[in-house]
Amino acid sequence: MRALISSDFRRQSKGDKLFDIMNYIILSVILLVVLYPLIFIVVASVSEPDAVARGEVWLLPVGLNIDxxxxxxxxxxxxxxxxxxxxxxxxxxxxxxxxxxxxxxxxxxxxxxxxxxxxxxxxxxxxxxxxxxxxxxxxxxxxxxxxxxxxxxxxxxxxxxxxxxxxxxxxxxxxxxxxxxxxxxxxxxxxxxxxxxxxxxxxxxxxxxxxxxxxxxxxxxxxxxxxxxxxxxxxxxxxxxxxxxxxxxxxxxxxxxxxxxxxxxxxxxxxxxxxxxxxxxxxxxxxxxxxxxxxxxxxxxx
Known part of the structure; x- marks a missing residue:
């Protein structure tokens, strides 16, 4: 399947390849914008509140707090x-x-x-x-x-x-x-x-x-x-x-x-x-x- 997709990609014109690349970039950015708030809420819910208030929490929990x-x-x-x-x-x-x-x-x-x-x-x-x-x-x-x-x-x-x-x-x-x-x-x-x-x-x-x-x-x-x-x-x-x-x-x-x-x-x-x-x-x-x-x-x- 992967080989079929790559062969189809090689047969595309430069304009089509550029269009696909731009689509992937835009969709990836949209995915991050939509997904990150959910990830942050989950991580912040089990992190130390003080660390969250100081802005130290990004992708991984800081400390462990389930209070x-x-x-x-x-x-x-x-x-x-x-x-x-x-x-x-x-x-x-x-x-x-x-x-x-x-x-x-x-x-x-x-x-x-x-x-x-x-x-x-x-x-x-x-x-x-x-x-x-x-x-x-x-x-x-x-x-x-x-x-x-x-x-x-x-x-x-x-x-x-x-x-x-x-x-x-x-x-x-x-x-x-x-x-x-x-x-x-x-x-x-x-x-x-x-x-x-x-x-x-x-x-x-x-x-x-x-x-x-x-x-x-x-x-x-x-x-x-x-x-x-x-x-x-x-x-x-x-x-x-x-x-x-x-x-x-x-x-x-x-x-x-x-x-x-x-x-x-x-x-x-x-x-x-x-x-x-x-x-x-x-x-x-x-x-x-x-x-x-x-x-x-x-x-x-x-």
Whole structure:
């Protein structure tokens, strides 16, 4: 394989070689810009806070300090937040997929009467919404306040995910398949479950990841709709920890006390970032191939 690539490179013109070299350089720079902050956070989270404050930490840990993780993980509210976030993410993503995929497939069928009008009305909501107050009144009117459903139902379908799913079905589900299924007596529902879903794994990977990341990172709706602390997701709990630490620093005290509080705040900050993002980082490699393939195929036409 390596010999084949090198032979292809030798057969290229000088302009093509220069173009490829420039692409590699630019992409390498972009990779470093994107990857280095993540590396720095991981390294800083296990380094001595004083060394981080002095700017001595670059690529390798300076000293070894995991007190930040200890402080974060010994907080019982964090484990409750983790359980809540996992529940919201799994339930919300399942509902999102169960609504988005059938709707996208229905809108991709040419025989659906008024599908262009429906698609236009749905797309309209991407640019114009009711705003926070009408949405809050609607959620309150449905008696969803202070329940997990206030975080799930209002965002049950993402228009963007619906559009890319519809584009995928239009591009990758041949009409001949449906015609062949009809000749064998296959109904719309049977065709959808027996043929369409098995062929939709790439786009399923895309929207599952998008919805799951959205639920995992969400905190604003929880601040608006939840009052019971036992229902708080992880992101709200971590936000409270950081705010409480900053508030304790603003109360003042001796110089030594302020420096120690700053030291603890730095430890907590990096530990909180790692704790909150680690599950998504662990899941992503397993569905990366579906994510990339679905994004490329779903964006061809629509």
């Amino acid at each position: 930040g993780y200890k402080e974060v993980l010994k907080n019982t509210d964090i484990w409750q937040g983790y359980a809540n976030t996992i529940k919201y993410t799994v339930t919300g993503t399942l509902l999102n997929v169960c609504l988005t995929i059938p709707a996208a497939y229905a809108l991709s069928r040419k025989e659906l009467v008024g599908r262009n009008l429906l698609m236009g009305m749905i797309t309209f909501t991407m640019f114009f919404g009711g705003g926070l107050i009408p949405t809050y009144l609607l959620v309150s009117g449905l008696h969803l306040n202070n329940t997990m459903w206030a975080l799930i139902i209002p965002g049950a379908i993402s228009v963007y995910n619906l559009i890319i799913s519809r584009s995928y079905f239009v591009s990758n589900i041949p009409e001949e398949l449906f015609e062949a299924g009809q000749m064998d007596g296959c109904s719309y529902f049977k065709f959808f479950f027996s043929v369409v879903l098995p062929l939709a794994k790439p786009i399923l990977g895309v929207i599952v990841l998008m919805y799951a990341v959205g639920h995992w990172n969400s905190y604003f709706n929880a601040l608006i709709y939840l009052r019971d602390r036992q229902l708080y997701p992880l992101q709200v709990i971590l936000r409270e920890i950081l705010i409480q630490q900053e508030a304790s620093m603003s109360m003042g005290g001796s110089a030594a006390s302020v420096m120690e509080q700053q030291r603890i705040a730095d430890m907590l900050k990096y530990g909180v970032i790692i704790v909150s993002t680690l599950p998504i980082l662990c899941v992503y490699p397993f569905i990366q191939k579906y994510f990339v393939k679905g994004m490329m195929i779903g964006s061809v036409k629509g």
